Amino acid sequence: MPTLSAIDKLMPILGRAVSKMEEPAVEKISEDSKNDAFQVLISTMLSAQTKDAVTHAASMRLFAVAKTPKTVAALTTARIETLIYPVSFYRNKAVHVKETCKQLTARFGGKVPSTMEELLTLPGVGRKTANLVLLIAHESGDNICVDTHVHRICNRLGWVRTRTPEQTEMALYRVAKKKWWPIINLYLVTWGQNVCKPVYPRCRACAISAYCPRLGVTKEGKA
Ligand code: SF4
The missing domain is CATH 1.10.1670.10 (Helix-hairpin-Helix base-excision DNA repair enzymes (C-terminal))
Structure with missing residues (x-):
């Protein structure tokens, strides 16, 4: 040690x-969106095993069409796939993004939760994504x-x-x-x-x- x-x-x-x-894609998206927790969450989900430029472009395409849990949840999975392609595992990620948006709308009033326990209940959200959301969007120091x-x-x-x-x-x-x-x-x-x-x-x-x-x-x- x-x-x-x-x-x-x-x-x-x-x-x-x-x-x-150059800053990593999620930091850039956070700054450009004034630390919008939803955009930080979704772009972090898209970033797994994906090059930064691809993550950034895919996030921008998705947010140009829909940038709230409710509007993303209203898109079909196929439409989300098309928008986020070619991020790695875009099919799985599209399913997780849609389901997460449905749950944010139904269970959290359209807001991104601010605790690790709640974030980990969302589909496709692991500790890495939850920690980044807490750090960047909720300004956690912990x-x-x-x-x-x-x-x-x-x-x-x-x-x-x-x-x-x-x-x-x-x-x-x-x-x-x-x-x-x-x-x-x-x-x-x-x-x-x-x-x-x-x-x-x-x-x-x-x-x-x-x-x-x-x-x-x-x-x-x-x-
Ligand atoms: S590039 Fe990585 S492994 Fe090489 S000296 Fe720097 S920190 Fe160490």
Whole structure:
């Protein structure tokens, strides 16, 4: 496990570096929609295993047609599929989006709930999506959102030794100071998309390479 100071030392360096990079799609959508919880929820559902540009374009196509739980629930699943294609698993996601919108309308008065327990009752919503909604749309300071980028990079850096994103989330609550919780996702997702890539991490171009043990890294990409 890292000392607190290792994370404290690297987070500001990462913060400076990612401030010059493009923001992840869901953050962009959140800003453009003035933190609309519904758009954050749906775009996060669409983002799983999908490139950012594809997520952004698909979300924009859907929200151009319908941007409330009620209006999205009124679309047919086939129409939602067409609008969100080519996000990964677009057929499953269309079913989940429609069902989630129906439940938001029927059970939550058309609002996105603000607790983990309630969010996890929605179809297709797991901890990653729920945490991101709580962090971005409900401005929670009590959550850490761990996706594959955060999971991979935290293990390469030796901040955690875990097998699943959920284990990483729980480990980070123990090893990271609370002030970093809301921004770990933004920094490490941006870092994972631009530098610490899954297969060929760009270690020679990495601002934190001097502090990184590169655990599990076998191949490096171009600088
Ligand atoms: S040095 Fe390489 S493995 Fe470590 S954070 Fe940078 S890109 Fe990732």
